[in-house]
Amino acid sequence: MLADIKLLRDGGTPLYIQLYEQLRDCIQDGLIQEDEKLPPIRQLAAQLDVNSVTVVNAYKLLEENKLIYKKVGSGSYVMPLREKINLDASSDEEELEPELAAGEDGELINLATANPDPKLFPVADFKRVVNEVLERDGGNAFLYLESKGYRPLREAIHAYMQKLQMTVNLEDIYIISGAQQGIDIISRVLLANGDYVFVESPTYNGAVAAFKSRGAKIVEIPLMADGLDVKALEKMLKLMKPKCIYVMPSFQNPTGCTYSERKRKHLLLLCRKYDVLVLEDDYLSELSYLEDGIKPLKAYDREDRVIYIKSFSKIFMPGLRVGYLVIPDNIRERVMSVKYMTDISTSGFMQRVLSVYLRSSFWEKHIESMKREYSLRYIETIRIAKKALRGASFQQPYGGLNLWIRLPEGVYATALAEGCKARGVLITPGTVFLKGEEGERYFRLSFAGETIERITAGVTVIGEVMERLKLKE
Amino acid sequence: MLADIKLLRDGGTPLYIQLYEQLRDCIQDGLIQEDEKLPPIRQLAAQLDVNSVTVVNAYKLLEENKLIYKKVGSGSYVMPLREKINLDASSDEEELEPELAAGEDGELINLATANPDPKLFPVADFKRVVNEVLERDGGNAFLYLESKGYRPLREAIHAYMQKLQMTVNLEDIYIISGAQQGIDIISRVLLANGDYVFVESPTYNGAVAAFKSRGAKIVEIPLMADGLDVKALEKMLKLMKPKCIYVMPSFQNPTGCTYSERKRKHLLLLCRKYDVLVLEDDYLSELSYLEDGIKPLKAYDREDRVIYIKSFSKIFMPGLRVGYLVIPDNIRERVMSVKYMTDISTSGFMQRVLSVYLRSSFWEKHIESMKREYSLRYIETIRIAKKALRGASFQQPYGGLNLWIRLPEGVYATALAEGCKARGVLITPGTVFLKGEEGERYFRLSFAGETIERITAGVTVIGEVMERLKLKE
Numbered sequence: 038m039l040a041d042i043k044l045l046r047d048g049g050t051p052l053y054i055q056l057y058e059q060l061r062d063c064i065q066d067g068l069i070q071e072d073e074k075l076p077p078i079r080q081l082a083a084q085l086d087v088n089s090v091t092v093v094n095a096y097k098l099l100e101e102n103k104l105i106y107k108k109v110g111s112g113s114y115v116m117p118l119r120e121k122i123n124l125d126a127s128s129d130e131e132e133l134e135p136e137l138a139a140g141e142d143g144e145l146i147n148l149a150t151a152n153p154d155p156k157l158f159p160v161a162d163f164k165r166v167v168n169e170v171l172e173r174d175g176g177n178a179f180l181y182l183e184s185k186g187y188r189p190l191r192e193a194i195h196a197y198m199q200k201l202q203m204t205v206n207l208e209d210i211y212i213i214s215g216a217q218q219g220i221d222i223i224s225r226v227l228l229a230n231g232d233y234v235f236v237e238s239p240t241y242n243g244a245v246a247a248f249k250s251r252g253a254k255i256v257e258i259p260l261m262a263d264g265l266d267v268k269a270l271e272k273m274l275k276l277m278k279p280k281c282i283y284v285m286p287s288f289q290n291p292t293g294c295t296y297s298e299r300k301r302k303h304l305l306l307l308c309r310k311y312d313v314l315v316l317e318d319d320y321l322s323e324l325s326y327l328e329d330g331i332k333p334l335k336a337y338d339r340e341d342r343v344i345y346i347k348s349f350s351k352i353f354m355p356g357l358r359v360g361y362l363v364i365p366d367n368i369r370e371r372v373m374s375v376k377y378m379t380d381i382s383t384s385g386f387m388q389r390v391l392s393v394y395l396r397s398s399f400w401e402k403h404i405e406s407m408k409r410e411y412s413l414r415y416i417e418t419i420r421i422a423k424k425a426l427r428g429a430s431f432q433q434p435y436g437g438l439n440l441w442i443r444l445p446e447g448v449y450a451t452a453l454a455e456g457c458k459a460r461g462v463l464i465t466p467g468t469v470f471l472k473g474e475e476g477e478r479y480f481r482l483s484f485a486g487e488t489i490e491r492i493t494a495g496v497t498v499i500g501e502v503m504e505r506l507k508l509k510e
Numbered sequence: 511m512l513a514d515i516k517l518l519r520d521g522g523t524p525l526y527i528q529l530y531e532q533l534r535d536c537i538q539d540g541l542i543q544e545d546e547k548l549p550p551i552r553q554l555a556a557q558l559d560v561n562s563v564t565v566v567n568a569y570k571l572l573e574e575n576k577l578i579y580k581k582v583g584s585g586s587y588v589m590p591l592r593e594k595i596n597l598d599a600s601s602d603e604e605e606l607e608p609e610l611a612a613g614e615d616g617e618l619i620n621l622a623t624a625n626p627d628p629k630l631f632p633v634a635d636f637k638r639v640v641n642e643v644l645e646r647d648g649g650n651a652f653l654y655l656e657s658k659g660y661r662p663l664r665e666a667i668h669a670y671m672q673k674l675q676m677t678v679n680l681e682d683i684y685i686i687s688g689a690q691q692g693i694d695i696i697s698r699v700l701l702a703n704g705d706y707v708f709v710e711s712p713t714y715n716g717a718v719a720a721f722k723s724r725g726a727k728i729v730e731i732p733l734m735a736d737g738l739d740v741k742a743l744e745k746m747l748k749l750m751k752p753k754c755i756y757v758m759p760s761f762q763n764p765t766g767c768t769y770s771e772r773k774r775k776h777l778l779l780l781c782r783k784y785d786v787l788v789l790e791d792d793y794l795s796e797l798s799y800l801e802d803g804i805k806p807l808k809a810y811d812r813e814d815r816v817i818y819i820k821s822f823s824k825i826f827m828p829g830l831r832v833g834y835l836v837i838p839d840n841i842r843e844r845v846m847s848v849k850y851m852t853d854i855s856t857s858g859f860m861q862r863v864l865s866v867y868l869r870s871s872f873w874e875k876h877i878e879s880m881k882r883e884y885s886l887r888y889i890e891t892i893r894i895a896k897k898a899l900r901g902a903s904f905q906q907p908y909g910g911l912n913l914w915i916r917l918p919e920g921v922y923a924t925a926l927a928e929g930c931k932a933r934g935v936l937i938t939p940g941t942v943f944l945k946g947e948e949g950e951r952y953f954r955l956s957f958a959g960e961t962i963e964r965i966t967a968g969v970t971v972i973g974e975v976m977e978r979l980k981l982k983e
Contacts, residue, residue, distance in 0.1 A: 155649030176628030179829030218853040356652030356858035385829035
């Protein structure tokens with residue numbers, strides 16, 4: 038059977054995909070028998086003259102598709118047709134021994150950073166677009182652009198926003214190098230030493246760092262299940278006038294909390310009453326797993342009170358470093374000059390590529406496929422977390438890429454994160470987002486970057502470490 | 511003699527260089543006689559089946575090397591061995607009529623911004639590299655990278671620096687999104703309200719804006735023909751201790767001034783004596799038109815006193831937005847956290863592309879071709895400026911992309927820039943770089959972005975506007 042495998046090295050389909058497909062066909066055609074052992078990785082790699090990583094990746098795909106299974110210390114075998122390995126059954130617990138948890142390749146299972154999975158990036162489509170731009174624009178693709186951004190991209194974004202029910206002026210859209218830069222620019226425009234900024238508690242620490250770098254004082258407003266605690270907010274607004282309120286109303290980071298429509302309107306009402314700006318950080322409102330999507334806060338804004346920051350890093354690809362700002366007229370000039378000072382302009386080449394991408398059918402196709410894949414991971418993460426994390430509790434966000442999990446009594450987030458790390462699983466303790474004792478009560482579980490199998494293995498490890506910590510206590 | 515000319519079209523040596531070299535050999539071997547006329551451009555182009563621009567460029571090189579001379583309205587002739595054409599002769603004026611100024615296509619002639627010419631960007635090579643990276647890395651090309659940058663790129667830069675005689679630690683190299691970001695990051699790391707920064711006078715205004723945004727006070731040190739006025743510098747160093755001295759020792763912007771080796775060493779000596787850091791902004795030390803290249807100040811630095819900022823925008827392509835910093839150990843952590851705050855990291859995709867590019871033969875090929883083309887433009891700009899700008903004076907920088915031109919008495923830079931703009935030619939008045947009256951004495955002429963024909967037309971217009979302003983006065 039091996040003699041028939043032929044890999045084309047023409048730069049088309051990646052080798053591991055070719056290998057996967059041919060092995061899959063062999064198995065499905067019965068050329069390799071049920072429970073028959075596949076060749077060891079190094080041996081096959083040598084025979085095919087490929088890197089062993091290629092074989093590892095092909096075997097992984099076979100495993101994910103339930104075509105083969107592994108025996109610890111022995112190798113990979115063809116899966117019997119009517120059987121499926123029950124990953125949750127405690128019988129194969131030995132599979133989840135520390136050394137396995139870290140993945141067969143020894144790679145850590147990363148449930149800490151909400152980085153999207155590179156396997157989900159639309160590389161082939163992107164490549165087509167890149168080449169199209171290079172054909173079309175030649176050297177012009179690499180010129181400096183005006184600091185506010187490439188006009189056709191801004192137009193494409195304008196159209197995209199309209200689809201999402203946000204009516205804004207084209208002139209108010211500015212291209213930035215990712216959301217973090219947007220937060221930093223707005224901080225430099227709005228904030229001076231001693232100014233107040235209200236933030237959700239818990240919140241994204243990168244934003245807090247930017248506010249503090251301007252000498253601003255941070256006031257934390259508690260987050261409830263349906264958004265900010267508006268009573269606490271109004272109490273604070275009566276005491277002091279912040280330069281802005283920084284919020285993530287859709288699948289908040291780290292809690293996953295999504296503001297109810299009522300809360301969104303209430304927040305805007307308060308901002309009007311006390312004449313305050315809102316800074317909306319929208320990093321993934323597209324990623325809603327319920328039928329009707331989420332409308333950003335900006336869609337409710339009738340009086341230019343919401344500064345809108347959009348990142349494409351989570352829903353598209355982080356490595357592009359492109360996002361955008363929608364700002365009120367009166368800070369336009371200052372935003373322009375700070376943007377210039379920061380990096381002159383965002384990569385013109387990337388702006389051109391994204392512009393073509395947004396206008397193509399690739400974009401919606403991509404968003405749909407992201408939703409599909411992440412909703413599967415979401416459902417599985419919820420399922421395994423409910424089962425494995427006894428005594429822990431969490432809200433179901435129905436979107437986004439994180440769960441915010443409250444620990445059972447006596448288990449502390451820092452100790453949990455350390456224990457998990459020792460077993461090859463990374464999580465983010467709540468202390469990263471919340472000060473003091475309260476931070477020890479939570480951890481953030483991100484399911485964006487790992488496959489369902491690895492999430493399952495990872496969460497199981499977390500559960501085991503949690504049990505051990507309970508006993509100690 | 512023409513029958514012997516053979517041009518290889520293998521993509522190696524450019525055609526015009528091949529043609530130049532073969533004609534040169536013919537002349538030096540006496541195959542074309544002294545004062546013999548060369549074939550007309552179109553005729554030779556047709557015979558060789560090349561674009562007439564190829565012949566124009568070859569003839570220009572011959573002329574630059576004093577192998578031929580021109581007779582107005584007649585053609586090019588072989589130079590008698592013991593004669594030299596007086597470059598300042600004002601005889602072929604009719605060749606440069608006003609209607610040519612705005613270019614035949616009606617586009618403005620931009621001698622204001624030092625943006626490189628997109629026609630010189632190596633788009634085909636770049637495309638090959640982009641596709642190679644996408645094949646090789648797939649979705650991984652778009653992941654977040656650690657804030658300090660993609661290690662293989664940092665390694666390639668490390669090797670490149672060693673070639674340029676700069677011995678630095680790999681660990682001190684940080685990737686940034688262009689030089690402006692580097693200046694901004696260092697400002698945020700080093701400067702607080704009321705701190706002093708010394709700068710060259712005149713200097714790059716984008717840097718001054720970044721320093722001022724931190725509340726720093728700017729102290730201007732005059733620039734002399736061979737670099738900073740070290741006496742004035744030491745006088746100021748005795749009075750106050752700046753957080754850093756910001757310099758561009760190679761083809762300074764706007765003056766084109768290059769520090770002598772003695773001045774470089776003297777500057778470092780003073781910095782040692784007064785314990786001060788230097789911020790070296792190296793945006794085009796590669797672009798030296800003399801035989802021996804320019805060594806950056808960093809190459810002389812033995813005690814980590816020079817913070818080195820390198821941009822690839824001018825020597826490669828601005829639209830990539832990638833550059834790097836070399837920093838001393840003790841500010842490493844602060845640089846990392848400010849970089850993170852600014853934009854998390856520079857585009858991972860662009861970093862991967864540049865990494866492959868720097869390691870390939872494409873890189874040196876590109877630098878060589880940039881040098882060749884820009885040196886032609888430089889020589890022509892000098893020639894026409896000497897002829898057309900009567901009463902003006904300037905130093906010859908032998909590198910870079912700008913001339914800094916002192917105006918004759920009674921002509922003011924702002925009025926000149928306005929008059930030129932009305933005739934379709936853009937220049938940068940000295941007031942952009944220097945305060946008050948002194949700024950009115952100069953303008954910057956950038957020859958990076960236009961062809962020789964358009965530069966010639968543009969400079970002629972400048973000369974005409976200058977004459978008119980003299981008369982008015």
